[in-house]
Amino acid sequence: MISVRARILVPVLVMILLGDALISWLVLRDSHHEIEEVYDAQLAQSARLLQGVLRQGDAGEADWERLYQAFDQAMSRVGVDGVAHPYETRLTFQVWRSDGELLVRSAEAPVLAAPPATLGAHDLLDNSNEWCAFLLADPQQGLLIWVGERDDIRQDLIQRIMRHTLWPTLIGVPLLTLVIWLVIGWGLKPLRSMARKLRVRQTGSLHPLRLKPLPSDLEPMQTALNRLLLQVEELLARERRFIADAAHELRTPLAILRIHAQNARNAATAEQRHEALDFLVSGVDRATRIGSQLLTMARIEPQLSDPQRSRVQLTELVREELAELTPLALNKGVDLVLEGDEECWVETEPVALAIALQNLVTNALNFSPPGSEVKVVIGDNRLSVEDQGPGIDEADMERLFERFYSRGNANGAGLGLAIVEMIVDKIGCDLRLYNLRQGGLCAELTLSQARAS
Known part of the structure; x- marks a missing residue:
């Protein structure tokens, strides 16, 4: 049979691993959804920022072109200079008039025949690339502003964030396993000490255990062992007493029976033989009564303990x-x-x-x-x-x-x-x-x- 430590540790680890897997799955699912929401909010914020920039271009079309180019350069320089954040994404944009005429689009933006029909956050597919986008309508200027980013780039960033989130769990579970193993070993130390002292006891020793101090959980075990040792000692004492009583009381009747048997064998007359046989029968009856009484005492004594x-x-x-x-x-x-x-x-x-x-x-x-x-x-x-x-x-x-x-x-x-x-x-x-x-x-x-x- 496996050790007590293993019997405790294996179920505990299984429960920890299953619980950790379930919690991690829930955390990953919720985190993935929340990160998606954050990136969608970033798209909406970028669209409104572009809307604010475009409203400053009332001077003429040339000013609009310069604004478009400056905005495209700013949104496309992710990771170029030394102050880039690892979780930035490359945003693209397009602007249409309300009648569907394309005014401008960034270089990496998908080519769309017409603006999307859905305002707000939406997904679209272009040339096998999935895009996460946000479409904003500007009735004041009669414009439709579209901002988007490639979904594969977004998912790559999300996966990096999730991996960084999982690393503490992957490292912490083995460390937690080691700590639990050591703590369980420390908790079972009194039990191992009790087992070691029981192993080194002499075979015939029936003295009560005196293990101090003991955890409260082991006190009943020591009490039960001491009670068992006491019962064994009482049983052995009854057996010794029965054997001593039988040997003491049957020795004389058996010796007398042998004498009567010899007298019967050596009798000179029939009367002497009958007399010796009568004594022999009387002696056998007495020995039978003694044996019966001894067996009665041996049988009734343990029964009367309870x-x-x-x-x-x-x-x-x-x-x-x-x-x-x-x-x-x-x-x-x-x-x-x-x-x-x-x-x-x-x-x-x-x-x-x-x-x-x-x-x-x-x-x-x-x-x-x-x-x-x-x-x-x-x-x-x-x-x-x-x-x-x-x-x-x-x-x-x-x-x-x-x-x-x-x-x-x-x-x-x-x-x-x-x-x-x-x-x-x-x-x-x-x-x-x-x-x-x-x-x-x-x-x-x-x-x-x-x-x-």
Whole structure:
């Protein structure tokens, strides 16, 4: 891809060239017309000057002849003496009586059989030469005065004037291009500096950019890059934490599984083999739960960085989750009970809340004895999970949310309540654990009430 400077400069130059060409064409057209008008005005002025001279020739025909000759010489000496102007033209003239009789004409004037029929400015063609002329009538003396100049000479002078007008444009556009190129380069210098500093950064460096000073247009870019670097760093931190957690927690179960497998292989009796295989199956189940919980944490943690809240019918959500957990409750011989308001609406992230509820109910099932019940109570924007297990000592209450802390359950992964704590922190609700008077533990979630739809 071409550079930013070229991407900016090429369209700018194209627009400048097109605009300059259009403006130059308009200027040339209007200038040509105005110069033509100036030369036509000069012809009219010369005709009136000749009229004034002729009115001084009342003394006789001889005086008129001398006046004609003097005027012809004066109008034909363009460029002869040293004070001539480069834009002067050679004027010619003819004079007729009102009846069409030719009285006099200059040597270079076109030969006309009769005076032109049009008074004022007009064009005529004579011997392949075009003439620009002006015809003036003098009723006082009964004369027709004609003054003209060759059009090719006039156009040559006009072209010289136009060329002198265009030279500044032809020279100025390349100079302007150079100036624009340098100015754009100066304007893009901070961007090149940013790119250069990014190139020399170490490959694994995720430190925020600290480029000062920066133009206001580049500040959002630096902010966006720093945000991206922070997201990459958080992602890598989650991956490292997941790998460390998995390595930490799966190392012991895998070692125990290997021991149980060796015991099963070396068992002397069928009873010993069955016992070792039972331990092996239990160990596999625990390793599966640990892996499942770790994957749940890895999946839910980035999702909670920007929770998508919506209006949720809490009773319906709880009923669906309990239906999914019913097989686990039946396997443990524990009853699941739902109590509370049928029309409770909350404002929350439904997927995250469902995962938190699953972990709370699963945790209650793990600590409930067979024949007991786990009760889920809904009411007053609260969601409570109550079990009939042994409860928790007050001294251990604060450690329940630590990762891999699983007191009183050898098969637990120690991640369920850690996942719940992470979820409630992200979706903005409160979690409280306390022992029930009749025995057992209650986990109570306080949710945000939904606004009326």
